[in-house]
Amino acid sequence: MNDTLSKSAARLLEATAANIDLAGRIIEKNLDSVLSGSSATRDEPYRGATTVEEIFRFDSMKLLRYSGTAPVTCTTPLVLVPSLINRAYIMDLMPSATLAGHLREAGIQVYLLDWGTPGPQHDHLPFRFFVDDLIGMAVREACRDTGAKKASLLGYCMGGTMSLLHAALHPNRIERLIMLAAPVNFHDEGPLSAWARKDAFDVDTLVDVLGHADSAMLQSSFQLIKPFSGYQKWKNVFEGSLDAKAAESIVALESWLNDNVNVPGEAYRGYVKLCYHDNAIRNRRFDFDGIEIDLENLSIPVMNVMASKDHIVPIESSRCLSQLVSGPVTDLVIDAGHIGVVMGRKARGMFESVAKFHSTV
Amino acid sequence: MEALFQEYLKAGRDVQTFWENRIAQAMDEFAKSQTFVNTMTRSLEQSLDVRKMWETNLNRWAETFQVVTKRELDEINRRLYDQNAYLDKITTQLADIAGHVRAQTEAVTSGKTN
Numbered sequence: 001m002n003d004t005l006s007k008s009a010a011r012l013l014e015a016t017a018a019n020i021d022l023a024g025r026i027i028e029k030n031l032d033s034v035l036s037g038s039s040a041t042r043d044e045p046y047r048g049a050t051t052v053e054e055i056f057r058f059d060s061m062k063l064l065r066y067s068g069t070a071p072v073t074c075t076t077p078l079v080l081v082p083s084l085i086n087r088a089y090i091m092d093l094m095p096s097a098t099l100a101g102h103l104r105e106a107g108i109q110v111y112l113l114d115w116g117t118p119g120p121q122h123d124h125l126p127f128r129f130f131v132d133d134l135i136g137m138a139v140r141e142a143c144r145d146t147g148a149k150k151a152s153l154l155g156y157c158m159g160g161t162m163s164l165l166h167a168a169l170h171p172n173r174i175e176r177l178i179m180l181a182a183p184v185n186f187h188d189e190g191p192l193s194a195w196a197r198k199d200a201f202d203v204d205t206l207v208d209v210l211g212h213a214d215s216a217m218l219q220s221s222f223q224l225i226k227p228f229s230g231y232q233k234w235k236n237v238f239e240g241s242l243d244a245k246a247a248e249s250i251v252a253l254e255s256w257l258n259d260n261v262n263v264p265g266e267a268y269r270g271y272v273k274l275c276y277h278d279n280a281i282r283n284r285r286f287d288f289d290g291i292e293i294d295l296e297n298l299s300i301p302v303m304n305v306m307a308s309k310d311h312i313v314p315i316e317s318s319r320c321l322s323q324l325v326s327g328p329v330t331d332l333v334i335d336a337g338h339i340g341v342v343m344g345r346k347a348r349g350m351f352e353s354v355a356k357f358h359s360t361v
Numbered sequence: 362m363e364a365l366f367q368e369y370l371k372a373g374r375d376v377q378t379f380w381e382n383r384i385a386q387a388m389d390e391f392a393k394s395q396t397f398v399n400t401m402t403r404s405l406e407q408s409l410d411v412r413k414m415w416e417t418n419l420n421r422w423a424e425t426f427q428v429v430t431k432r433e434l435d436e437i438n439r440r441l442y443d444q445n446a447y448l449d450k451i452t453t454q455l456a457d458i459a460g461h462v463r464a465q466t467e468a469v470t471s472g473k474t475n
Binding site for chain 1: 381384385388389391392393398399401402405406409412413416431434435438439440441442444445446447449453
């Protein structure tokens with residue numbers, strides 16, 4: 001252990017010396033640019049409905065603890081893992097539609113892993129860094145905060161796939177896994193699968209040129225999945241007699257939908273290649289950035305929540321999970337769309353099921 | 362007359378909804394088609410090529426006039442980020458070592474008192 005430590009320290013010193021040298025050269029060339037700073041490092045307020053407290057921070061990644069009136073009755077902490085593509089506060093969008101708030105009021109100590117706003121300093125980080133290191137830090141801090149030995153993960157969309165990978169890497173640290181509308185089989189009937197397959201999408205050129213996956217590009221591709229839906233949505237809003245609550249809900253949802261972030265380049269490359277190009281997770285045994293993963297070794301209880309009207313992650317894309325892992329899988333299909341599954345009216349019953357599933361640890 | 366007019370309006374709306382749904386369905390299908398995928402791929406490749414050419418020229422210009430580029434600033438940001446990651450790992454390792462030492466000390470101390 002001492003040897004590892006001294007090696008890490010030596011590497012750190014070496015990196016520090018190299019950085020000081022590089023910084024010196026850059027400052028010599030142009031002082032103003034260095035002093036103006038990057039917009040990506042600015043702090044942003046949390047935009048969810050429930051009160052939160054920041055208990056850990058690593059650069060722009062934050063671990064937030066939800067406050068609630070109900071006493072905590074469940075000793076295992078639950079960490080919510082959102083997608084890298086969108087903002088984290090969808091898990092806690094409005095007081096009337098908050099998964100995090102509901103779980104907290106059910107006596108669970110809930111934490112949110114907020115990825116923050118990635119900047120160019122994150123572009124070189126591999127997908128595994130997010131899956132292994134950053135989720136690992138969140139789990140570690142949640143356990144430290146509650147005094148528990150293990151934590152449960154609840155992942156939404158891409159966050160669900162990432163949680164599954166993290167649980168497969170560290171099954172001894174995770175108590176239970178809950179996946180909400182999370183893709184597992186990426187070669188499905190949906191348009192995203194057709195657009196992102198190997199022969200249609202050259203992710204290497206994209207990342208090499210831009211350095212990241214641009215939020216505008218991702219947003220427009222999501223809109224193109226159902227090209228006419230934008231028109232139909234606003235027509236319904238115009239024609240329907242909107243009450244104050246519905247209007248509030250639409251404003252909150254639209255604000256979230258248009259509040260996008262760039263995805264760091266190397267992580268995006270890794271994700272697209274692993275999932276959309278190779279569809280590796282479906283094979284059960286696969287190589288994840290040099291580590292052999294066999295999903296059959298994953299024996300923890302899993303709850304897999306799918307949405308019947310999901311046009312981004314079709315049901316067939318998640319349903320096969322029960323055939324891949326060896327632990328018990330509880331499948332739950334609800335009548336909602338991809339976003340409705342996490343904040344819709346029809347998702348309330350599911351919130352109860354998730355709370356019950358987590359609390360029976 | 363009023364009833365007839367209302368009926369006429371309703372029929373008009375029904376026809377509009379019918380065609381809107383048909384168009385929506387056709388566009389959804391088109392989004393999945395090979396033609397659409399090919400067009401989108403070509404358009405993406407072309408815009409990336411333009412961006413690449415622009416950046417190459419910009420970098421040459423920056424090199425000539427010795428101006429700091431965003432790429433260089435990004436590089437230093439990346440290195441600082443990596444250092445933070447190393448520091449976090451070292452802190453975790455130190456905390457682990459401290460935990461082991463504490464456990465050992467407790468074991469030794471309790472052994473002595475017994």
